[in-house]
Amino acid sequence: MQEFISPQITAIRERYKASLPDKAVMIEEQIEILSSAGAARDLSATHEVLHKLAGSAGMYGYDDISALSRTAMACTVEKKIDLLLAQLAELKSLLEQHA
Amino acid sequence: MNNTVDVIVQQKINEQLFQKLELAYFCVDHSMRVKDASDNLIDYGYEPIRPGSDIEDHIDFMIGLDSHTELDLPIVASPSGIPISVSLLPSENQLTVLIVNASTQADQRQLLQQKANENELLVFQQKKLMVQLEQASLELEKKNMQLEEASRLQTSFLSGVSHEFRTPLTSIIGYTNLVKQDLQKVSQELVPRIVGNDDSPNYLRAVQRSSKHLLSLVENLLDHGKLDSNEIVIRPKATNILEVFEDVELLLKPLSNTKQVELRANIDLPPKALAVLDDSRLRQCLINLVGNAVKFTDIGSVTLDASLTGEVLHVTVEDTGPGISQQDLEKIRLPFWQGSDTGKAGTGLGLTITERLVELMGGELLIKSELGKGTVVEFELPAPLVYLDEPANSLEGIPVKPLRILLAEDDTDIADLVCMMLIERGIEVDRVENGALAVEALKKGRYDLVLMDIHMPIMTGYDALAELNARGDTTPVVVMSASAVDADKAKAIELGCRGYLVKPVDVDDIIGMAGQVLS
Numbered sequence: 001m002q003e004f005i006s007p008q009i010t011a012i013r014e015r016y017k018a019s020l021p022d023k024a025v026m027i028e029e030q031i032e033i034l035s036s037a038g039a040a041r042d043l044s045a046t047h048e049v050l051h052k053l054a055g056s057a058g059m060y061g062y063d064d065i066s067a068l069s070r071t072a073m074a075c076t077v078e079k080k081i082d083l084l085l086a087q088l089a090e091l092k093s094l095l096e097q098h099a
Numbered sequence: 100m101n102n103t104v105d106v107i108v109q110q111k112i113n114e115q116l117f118q119k120l121e122l123a124y125f126c127v128d129h130s131m132r133v134k135d136a137s138d139n140l141i142d143y144g145y146e147p148i149r150p151g152s153d154i155e156d157h158i159d160f161m162i163g164l165d166s167h168t169e170l171d172l173p174i175v176a177s178p179s180g181i182p183i184s185v186s187l188l189p190s191e192n193q194l195t196v197l198i199v200n201a202s203t204q205a206d207q208r209q210l211l212q213q214k215a216n217e218n219e220l221l222v223f224q225q226k227k228l229m230v231q232l233e234q235a236s237l238e239l240e241k242k243n244m245q246l247e248e249a250s251r252l253q254t255s256f257l258s259g260v261s262h263e264f265r266t267p268l269t270s271i272i273g274y275t276n277l278v279k280q281d282l283q284k285v286s287q288e289l290v291p292r293i294v295g296n297d298d299s300p301n302y303l304r305a306v307q308r309s310s311k312h313l314l315s316l317v318e319n320l321l322d323h324g325k326l327d328s329n330e331i332v333i334r335p336k337a338t339n340i341l342e343v344f345e346d347v348e349l350l351l352k353p354l355s356n357t358k359q360v361e362l363r364a365n366i367d368l369p370p371k372a373l374a375v376l377d378d379s380r381l382r383q384c385l386i387n388l389v390g391n392a393v394k395f396t397d398i399g400s401v402t403l404d405a406s407l408t409g410e411v412l413h414v415t416v417e418d419t420g421p422g423i424s425q426q427d428l429e430k431i432r433l434p435f436w437q438g439s440d441t442g443k444a445g446t447g448l449g450l451t452i453t454e455r456l457v458e459l460m461g462g463e464l465l466i467k468s469e470l471g472k473g474t475v476v477e478f479e480l481p482a483p484l485v486y487l488d489e490p491a492n493s494l495e496g497i498p499v500k501p502l503r504i505l506l507a508e509d510d511t512d513i514a515d516l517v518c519m520m521l522i523e524r525g526i527e528v529d530r531v532e533n534g535a536l537a538v539e540a541l542k543k544g545r546y547d548l549v550l551m552d553i554h555m556p557i558m559t560g561y562d563a564l565a566e567l568n569a570r571g572d573t574t575p576v577v578v579m580s581a582s583a584v585d586a587d588k589a590k591a592i593e594l595g596c597r598g599y600l601v602k603p604v605d606v607d608d609i610i611g612m613a614g615q616v617l618s
Contacts, residue, residue, distance in 0.1 A: 006523055012515050019512070051554055055581030056512040058603025066603055070583070071269055083267070093277055 016060045017099070023053060024095035031088045034081065046084070047076040053091075065094050121200035126193045127154045129166045134193055143198060144179030158196075160185060166194040174201045174208070254327045261320040268317065272310045279303050319448040322383075323434060326455045333459050337611030338378035340412065340482065341368045344405050347385040351393055359398045362389070367406040374412065374482035375611060380456050381480070387449040388416045388476050396420035399473075412482040417475045423468040431466070502613065505546040506530040507537035507563065508579070509555040513602070517550070517579075520606035532556075534563030541572055548613055549576040551596070553587065564594035575616045579604060 030046045050073045058066030068091050075084035116122065125136035125148060136148040148157045155162045160175055164187065172185040177198075182205035186197045282303070325331045348364040355362035385403070392401040399419030406413050423431060430436045434451045454464045461481045468474035504521060508514040509532045518528045529544070531537050535558035537549060553560035560578060567576065577598040578591045588599045597616045600608055 006519075008519050009516070009523070012519055016512050016516075048554065051581050052510050055602035056510055059513055059516055059605075063603075068269070070581075071265075090274065090277070 013060055016056070020095045020099040024092050024099065027053075027088055027092045027095065031085060031092070034085060034088075041081070043076040043079065043084075046088075047073060050076065062094075062098055065091065065098065068094060123198040124196060125154065125158075126195045127161075127166065128193055131155060131161070131166060131194075133157070140198070142179070143177035143181055143183060145177070161196070174205050250327075254324045257320050257324050261317045261324065264317045265314065265321070268310055268314045272307065272314065275303055275307050275310065279307070319452060322452050323448045326452060331456070331459065333377045333380060333456075335375045335377050335611075335615075337373040337607045337614070338376055338381070339607075340372065340374045340376070340378075340381075340405075340407075341366065341370055343378050343382050344368065344385070344403070347382060347389055348403065350386065351389050354390070355393045355401065358393070358396070360393055360396050361400040362393065363400055363402045365402065365404045367404075369407070372407070372484055373607065373611070374407075374410075374484055375615070376412075376480060376482055377460060380460060384453045384456050384478075385414070385416075387453045391449060392416050392418035392420065392474070392476075396473075407482065407484075410481060410483050412480045413477070414479070415475060415477040417473065419473045422470045422472050422474055423466075424470050428466065428468060501525060501527050502548070503527045503544075503546045504529075504613075505537060505540055505544075505549045505574075507532075507534060507549065507555065507560065508552045509533060510552070513552075517604075517606075517609070521609065524606060524610065534558030534560055534566070537563050538566050538570070541567065541574055542570075546574055547617065549574055550579050550609065551576050553578060553580040553582065553591065561590060561594060564591065564596060568595055577609075577612050577616060579609075 026049055030049055034041055034043075034046065050069045054066050054069035054073060057063075057069065068087060072084055072087035072091060075081075075087055121139070121142065123137045123140045123143060125140065126134040128134055131154050133148050133150050133152050133154050135150065141147060146157060148154070160172060164170070166187075167189050168187065169189055170187040172187070174182050174184050177183045182201045184199050184201040184204065186199075188195045188197065322331065344364065344366045348362065348366075352362055389401060389403055396418045397420070401416065401418045404413070404415040404417070431450055432454055434448055437447045457464045457478045457480070462478045464476065464478045466474065466476050502525075504526055506514060506517060506521075506528055508517065508530065514530050514532075518530055521528045529540060529546070531540055533555040534551070537551065538558070540546075541549070551560045551563060558566070560580070564576060564578075567574070575597040576595070577600060578588075578596045579600045579602060580587060580591075581602040582588075583601045591599055598612045600612055
């Protein structure tokens with residue numbers, strides 16, 4: 001079934017797509033912060049960024065970004081830093097691919 | 100009757116009685132000297148008794164008895180072994196002792212005693228059995244509890260292990276994709292120089308295939324664990340069911356094309372019908388059933404039939420595969436059961452999960468099969484309908500005037516999209532960026548529904564819900580959060596939210612939920 005998409009919605013989607021490189025940079029920043037923070041790292045800011053990305057990316061049809069953000073969120077809760085860094089790197093790549 | 104006749108009759112009666120009762124007697128004076136004795140005492144084994152002799156020398160039961168006291172002795176054995184009853188009848192001058200054959204009473208008494216003994220034995224055995232039964236019951240209960248605990252531990256272990264597997268697996272799949280994409284960017288001639296040999300792309304495909312297969316097995320184990328501990332919640336929402344069936348057909352067509360199996364889909368569903376059901380769980384059930392049918396059919400066809408009767412969805416999956424024996428039909432619903440064709444087996448959980456999901460959605464899975472004649476699996480689900488042709492504000496239960504929604508969402512990406520989607524469906528939307536502004540807006544204006552995010556600056560969605568409760572504001576609130584954590588949902592419900600949507604959501608999710616909350 002062909003879905004009708006209004007020009008307004010198309011414009012909003014385009015704007016979101018255009019913001020993906022910025023979001024990739026945001027993830028890159030989180031990777032740098034986490035890599036340099038040592039044991040004193042605070043994961044709440046990373047969790048917040050991922051939480052927003054999980055919600056918004058899925059709404060715009062980027063299911064892979066949303067799912068990966070959610071998986072990475074679980075790593076912040078479970079404090080699995082190495083795995084989290086790997087997930088963030090993958091997330092950054094995904095964002096760049098979709099941009 | 101004269102006196103002479105009287106005496107004769109009395110004598111006759113006496114004779115009869117004497118004979119019948121085998122009555123013997125003797126009389127003694129109060130010094131226990133024998134005055135008289137009947138001849139038939141010898142029938143009982145007594146020596147002939149001479150008058151004037153001491154009775155205690157002849158009859159041992161008389162030793163120590165009082166000649167003035169009337170007494171019935173208990174049944175005793177005579178010297179010849181015959182049971183006798185003895186009555187002592189004193190008078191002024193003498194004591195008369197009557198001896199009667201008591202064999203019949205003794206037999207009856209013995210019989211009664213025997214029955215009493217038997218009854219006592221039965222009662223004893225019954226009590227013993229009851230104790231044994233009680234012990235067995237306790238042991239059974241204990242074993243049952245141990246089994247339940249073992250099953251819980253097994254489920255918990257499987258869920259834990261599966262969860263641990265899932266995260267690295269998603270990374271493997273993701274990174275493999277990246278490597279594959281990188282390889283696609285370089286020219287084919289360079290591939291062997293970069294990765295070592297020509298077959299590397301094939302190796303990557305194998306890794307991807309295996310990882311995805313492993314991921315699906317892990318997902319099945321996780322679902323099984325959740326179903327076992329009743330953690331799976333069915334989330335019905337307005338769903339285009341035709342799209343669900345078309346998706347399943349598209350997804351499984353490539354699998355059937357790799358075999359000599361024709362996948363047919365007879366989908367008789369209205370194109371614009373939205374049914375309120377859990378689309379992801381329905382999709383999961385269909386993929387399991389049609390996927391199984393294709394997997395186990397080597398040649399022939401698999402047919403997926405779907406139709407609506409009123410508000411009931413009928414689904415049938417029929418294949419021309421090898422069929423299932425009656426013996427195996429009883430086992431296929433058991434978790435982890437694998438058929439004899441181990442080459443095609445998975446976790447043995449797909450059908451178990453599907454059956455439970457169908458039950459949770461209000462249906463029942465029926466399986467008919469015969470060896471060599473294929474298999475038919477069918478189920479029916481309640482599917483309350485909503486039509487896209489109708490304006491959103493005329494859905495059942497929603498007021499006739501345009502629906503007015505307050506959206507509290509700090510993420511502009513989400514707020515812009517949700518607002519536009521709702522406006523295009525004829526819904527009036529006001530938006531605010533945090534909980535405090537939502538509370539203020541509700542003080543000033545009247546809304547049919549609030550869509551509330553949880554993680555917002557200044558005032559969170561939780562705090563806003565608490566504030567609205569404190570103010571007695573009854574406007575229904577639907578929480579829309581990226582958190583799928585059950586504890587977050589439970590907290591929101593405890594604070595009085597009327598519905599909980601996990602992002603990503605689309606406009607149909609929101610309208611479906613609005614319909615449920617406002618009806």
